[in-house]
Amino acid sequence: MKKSELVFVPSPGVGHLVPAVEIAKLMVNRDDRLSITVLVMKHPPLDTKINEYIKSVSASISDHIRFVYLPSEEQTNSGINFLSLFIESQKPHVKNVVSKLVQSESSSESPQLAGFVVGMFCTTMIDVADEFGVPSYIFFASSAVALSLMLYMQALNDEKNVDTTEFKDSDAEFMLPGIINPVPAKVLPSVVFNKDWHPIYFGNARRFKEAEGIMINTFLELESHVINVFSDGKTPPLYPIGPILNLKGDGHDVGSAETNKNKDIMEWLDGQPPSSVVFLCFGSMGSFGEEQVKEIACALEQSGYRFLWSLRQPPPKGKMGFPSDYASPEEALPIGFLDRMAEIGKVIGWAPQVAILSHPAIGGFVSHCGWNSILESLWFGVPIAAWPLFSEQQLNAFEMMIELGLAVEIKMDYRKDFRAENEMVVSGDIIEKGIRSVMEQDSEIRKKVKAMSEVSKKALLDGGSSHSSIGRLIEDVLNHMK
Known part of the structure; x- marks a missing residue:
């Protein structure tokens, strides 16, 4: 033939x-x-x-x-x-x-x-x-x-x-x-x-x-x-x-600036206990305004959990485009936050998401609920705290939380408008509650996600x-x- x-x-x-x-x-x-x-x-x-x-x-x-x-x-x-x-x-x-x-x-x-x-x-x-x-x-x-x-x-x-x-x-x-x-x-x-x-x-x-x-x-x-x-x-x-x-995640030439950043991230994770770090990442289009960034920082500080936070700078107001890395992230964060959190947290720019989710130190994932991110988190057995931004992400969050019991909520109906002057701001208390929930070690959701991880691998x-x-x-x- x-x-x-x-x-x-x-x-x-x-x-x-x-x-x-x-x-x-x-x-x-x-x-x-x-x-x-x-x-x-x-x-x-x-x-x-x-x-x-x-x-x-x-x-x-x-x-x-x-x-x-x-x-x-x-x-x-x-x-x-x-x-x-x-x-x-x-x-x-x-x-x-x-x-x-x-x-x-x-x-x-x-x-x-x-x-x-x-x-x-x-x-x-x-x-x-x-x-x-x-x-x-x-x-x-x-x-x-x-x-x-x-x-x-x-x-x-x-x-x-x-x-x-x-x-x-x-x-x-x-x-x-x-x-x-x-x-x-x-x-x-x-x-x-x-x-x-x-x-x-x-x-x-x-x-x-x-x-x-x-x-x-x-x-x-x-x-x-x-x-x-x-x-x-x-x-x-x-x-x-x-x-x-x-x-395999995103490939970069050995010795490139991206490779060195990734090495720094992975070495930091190597020094953390198993399932102890909450990872915050909102996809290639995900970013927040200054007020929301400060609420996230407050939630992380109050929760006391180790964290790895992919913080991106929004495109100019009123313009649709991709977020970029901050030249200096401290400009968006509360005064002294990076110094106070130096021992337990790390703020990064663009994140090698697959490599991070696969690391044993990661215990929970605050995510925008893009479908690829959901499949990756299930594959690696990492439970999600759902914070959808746009597209079909709210529906994905609903399915994971309500229909399947595989995620916890931060704000399921949050909707980001590229051109909004006064975007909804989720309070630090709500974010902290979601972080505590997703990091709970013996929760039913964690057990269900681990079981689905095995099933996802067997499917192939x-x-x-x-x-x-x-x-x-x-x-x-x-x-x-x-």
Whole structure:
């Protein structure tokens, strides 16, 4: 049988590219009949870490995987639709690359195009796959609950003509398919309440149904109720293939400034007792204003726990962008805080999260509840204190706390507005209570997280649920070519 080529088109940004590459690695390692071309979209406002990441994995990656950078487009639109317009502008480039792949198929050595794997925000690329007469598969980088909500809200909008913006600040509750507890409107993603985002949110959800299957970064044992709902034939088959994690973390050249910072962090952790340190980190987009930073500092000082705090400086007011490291963090902290905490705490900038969570000194994780961070914390058996900021993070926090009992609360319905002048400030007392709760050594939640850690690892082993799901996916892809 001729070899089969899959074309991966991940959504822009390193947060979508990394799990896509990890899936590609899993698939080609499982079956040498497969080769994969990953098409990389570069959009400077979204991510500057893409080159760094690809450079770090290229040395160790299989020769069955190759990267192709798509040409950069000059992007003048900076409004809400910039992402969908940017992805649309990439279609001719994708078509051009795939045309060259298909032309080379005449060689007996060249693989045959088997299909596209497109990111959850790149469903417009289904059009390109259709032109080549091959199936499309969606890679959904978040949870099964987030997928359930997306399809539920799209059905409310399209089939029942419900204006979902009316749920903003309401006490409405929803019974989502596969969810046991009613989901309050206050934990829904902001896109549900903002009409400007509906073409993107609902538009992508509509197109999911055109795919041959949906690959999702979760595992059956974690979200079984929701996953089983999708076997009703109304949606394409679901392939739970997670947890898909980049356990090597971010690669840096030996001797670089980042490597030296990481070494300093890990050496500090080496000197701390097991499970004694609470780690605070809020993802690549997470940062707080001065007043909130001082409340966090107060909570840490009052709690008395050892801590490692990734403190980032917000982008300029009113501008959407990535946080950066402080030149001198003391300017944002209470006077004398670093001196008083020198023996028990460490304030850092950007954090090598995987390396930190895997360290035995870490006992709890104050997190924004991004899905990748949740999967990492479960993998390493570290309980979370939930403090979501935006996107689907409030829903993730609800699922972990209320539905599954795998996290404690700091502020489940906290919502960060990039342009707000007076953002909600969570008091030090509430933060301290969350820290004490997540650091409790013999809690039920800690035991449940440790048990789920074992289950998450078994899912990927031979005979595990995700291992079987990946096998089924590969067979379905290859059978389509017969």
